[in-house]
Amino acid sequence: MGGNKSATSALLFILLSSGILHLETIQLGSGCQEAERKALLQFKQSLRDPSGQLSSWVGEDCCSWSGVSCNNRTASVIKLNLNNPFRDSFGSFEDDAGHELGGEISPSLLQLKDLEYLDLSMNNFTGFQVPEFIGSLKELRYLNLSGSFFSGTIPQTLGNLSNLLYLDLNNFLDQSNQIDLEWLSGLSSLVYFNLGGADLSKAGAYWLEVFNKLHYLIELHLPNFNLSSLLLSFPSLNFASLQVLDLSNNGFNSTIPHWLFNIASLLSLDLSSNDLRGFIKLRSCQLGPKFSTWLRNQTELRTLVLNKARISDTISDWFWQLSLTLDELDVAYNELRGRVPNSLGFNFPAKVDLSFNNFEGRLLLWSFNVTKLYLRDNSFSGLIPTDIGQNLPFLTDLDISFNF
Known part of the structure; x- marks a missing residue:
């Protein structure tokens, strides 16, 4: 949870620094550019708007219209926020059909030459493709088409949006077509995808090579994207800024790839709902200050390293039942505290290291x-039992130094 909060803070900082999240506070009270007002009316006319x-x-x-924000100096439209607040990304558009925009996106949007923010998410554009001309909105820094049910494929022209920082295409297609990722190489500034x-x-392993070229990515979400295998090695890894990686619910059936553990900046990793096997090394991670209660349900753990x-x-x-x-x-x-139980059972030959804590x-x-058995630098006390050889017949290493 802490990792998600930290990553969100980093993303918010970048979006705030770029001015994207301040756009909604910019309003003009004395009209707008006439050409842009007419363009917005043409855009409105092409849409289906059952809820008004x-x-x-x-x-x-037009700067006072719902969902429209303008630059307070030039009076040009810089933000268009028309997302449907009545449905989240997992909702059914059939349940909220009365609230959704639909229809064809008019090319009149090209008249909004300073448009930086476009959000059409959670609407229903079934039967219509994402228009090619969106790739000509060169000032766009925020584009959200998630959950909008467009038909067809992603237009290659999106790769022309070199200023884009935030791109959300989660569940935005009608699932009838496969995706080509060539266009992504042009989005060199992207921090969220x-x-x-x-x-x-x-796409095979090619998808990883494409995303690896997006050096400024902070969050990468790829759940449910219909791949069954992961590259086990990737020596040219270059995710220098990546903090959030979501690969959940993909049906991966392999060992956990080692390159995942080479993403030094990573704060949140979601591999849930896959069939991955292997070890996740937690040593030297900042998991504290509280002990991780999720371990309580890990009843089949074989190795637990949290040093x-x-x-x-x-x-x-x-915790001691895990042994x-x-x-x-x-x-x-x-800095673990508490008393170790009088007896602790291991069903298998085991290495135990409790040193440099505050056990007593x-x-x-x-x-x-x-x-x-390593117990050094704690607060244990008492005598070494004379029958230690009988109690621990397989013991080869013992360190109980620096106790009371």
Whole structure:
């Protein structure tokens, strides 16, 4: 959760710095450019508007119309926000058909030469394609067509939007066509991209090469995009700024690729609803200060390494129940507190490292199957049992230094 918040903060900072999120506060009270007013009326005329969302689009001052914002110096239209607030990206357009815009997007939008922000999300443009001319709106920095059910494919001309920072195409197509990604190479400034629900089944490993060229990406969302395999190695990885990566619900059936762990800037990784296998190394991650309660449900863990994770917390009783399936337990170099149970069972030969914490109580030398035991730099006390060899017959390494 903390990672998502941090990544969101970084994205907001960039969008605020670019002025995108300030656009809605810019209004003009004394009219607008006549050519742009006429262009907006032509745009309105081409749309289906059953709920009267554009009913305020009358009169001379187009800058006061609903969803329209203008530059306070030039009076030019810079923002058009016509998203449907009655449906989120997972809703059915059949339930909200009375609130949605539809129809054909008029090329009159080309008259809005300073347009920086265009949001047509959560509407219903079934039967109409994304117009090629959108790629000629060269000042666009924010484009959101998510959940809008366009037909056809993504026009290659979108690659001409070199100033674009934010692009959301999540579930925006009617799912009938496969996606070509060639056009993405032109979006060199992109910091946010969502292509959830697209069909990339013919892209193979090429999709990763395309996104790898977008050096400023902070968030990349690719859920439900119909790929079944991931490259296991990718030596030319260049996601220097990536903080959020969503590859959920894709049916991946492979081991977890090692290149995922080389994205040093990553704060949030979603691999849920796949069939991935392998190890996720958590050592030296900043998981703290509280202990991760999601571990409570991981009843089949074999290896748990959480050293140097900046956890400062009291260990709950449920945590020690995980030992039954573990062959390695390493929580060293944290600030963990509490008493270790009088007995702790391992069903398999196990390495245990609890050193450099604040565990306390009697010195415990338990478990028949422990082979390596490191308890140094805690607050354990007591005598070493004389029958230690019988209790720990497979023990090869023991460090109990710097205890009381």
